[in-house]
Amino acid sequence: MNKQRGFLLLAVCLSFLLGLYVLLPFLEYVLAAILLAYVLHPLHVRLAPRIGPRLSPVVLIGFSLVAVVAPFAYVFAALVRDLRAIAAGESGLRVAEVEGTIATYTGRSVDLERWIRVGAETIFEVSFSGLAELFGAALKASFGLALVLFLLYYLLKDGACFVAWLKETTPLPPDVTDRLYCRIDATTWAVIVGHVFVAFVQGMAGGIGLLLAGVPDPVFWTAVMILLALLPLIGAFLVWAPAGVYLLLIGHPYAGLFLLVYGIVVVSMIDNYVRPIIIDARARLNPGVILVGVFGGIYSLGFVGPIALGVLGATLSTFKNDYHRL
Template identity: 40%
Template structure:
């Protein structure tokens, strides 16, 4: 290896490591911006010739704030305000009193004092770490601002970035075009089959809770939208908990209706709608999705639920393209 080549490799490698260290604290927000920009790019390409690239990008960022960032901030604020409204004793909660009576009749154990003590300890721990919560709040605020700026520039200059990546990638043009096409195809497949169907399944499940009068149905609907993205787990924990709650509250007919609703309407949403939305051949195996969700969530946090399966799908597509062009198999 020539000295100039070795120097270039070392320099590029060093700068790459430094760049990773710079990006790492806000990597989840960067990935979120890239994912949302990917989804909104078709709209950007349609709007840009009509109203200009800058205006269309600003408009789509504003839509993102209205549809996602705004409601998310409202939920977080409501949750933080609700911390001060937690009762000093769980016995004040009607739902907990019903559950306590049910457990006591069934197994003869009083759970009220133990759980109340745990809640008090948890509250003390949260109070002691208030400074850490404030630091986290500042980080989230900066991350959201960064997300919005990155989303704007990815929408406005995304095509330029892709052309630059193609220019500096040492692969034949045909291979690159096939790679980008396969990446776009599998990303859409995962988003439709993993995110869209899961969100719709959570929403449909939440309708059942709302109709049957389960408390905090809106909150549990959001929870089920995320749980539905995790294979094997799905919406069953919340639906099962709601069924037990209805039984404890003396509403067996409502509990039976919820079970039937879950086994029919909710099950159809998961089994059949997923097959209609995406092509069977482009979907990932449930085991791969589960690995992507858990592994990426552990490494990246909440954004990993969305990004993990996409990364594994991109790896699969890349191997297939290279095998096709270079006879690796």
């Protein structure tokens, strides 16, 4: 390596580190914009010839805001409402019957009403007591959302040119570059769309079970299960299992048993059959890798965790297959 190449390589590394340092405070929002643009790009390709390349990103951004923000806002508003009601002693649950059933089978009296009320008060106070911290988090989130929308618009409008530039800049033979980007594309698409699709199917299946079992407010709990299903090892189980036990304790054994069996046989089996078909087969990632990626991403890159590991796998595969040709 001569001095000119060494200097250029050093300049690239320093520029990359400086750029990463600048982006680090809002890195999660930049990654979110990239992932959203990646998911919405096929729709943009179809919509842009009809309404124009400048208006298409605006329409898709509006659609994304409604599709993403609305479920979170609905769940958050309903959760705050229920916490206030529980803290005021108006949970709507048949606590007395549950306490009676527990006393019948265990011989001990349990004050569940007080435990539920104290728990709701604690959650409410912890979540909303620090107004300064809450205001700071809301301010940062608003800046982050503005950044996501700004980047999303230009990524949709000029994303194809950016990807073409990346391919031209990649110092690999064209055929190796194409295979590498195809592997990354397959991994990313399978992880993003697969996880979201499986979470939606699992949540909807659980919602149907709640509706058939007669659980109150099945729409709200369906939305909660869809959000929880995005997390591995947790998922919709946190909703349908307690609901089934609750039905058993209040004297509805058939509905409770139906919901528990339905959850085990139908809802839980979606992870065992649908997820491998959609994610593992296309991304060629072991479920353990996806699990580590999601949990590791919670502490580092968020939902990008399994995608980062998938990109690492694609890069190592390219290294293994094509390094001897370089």
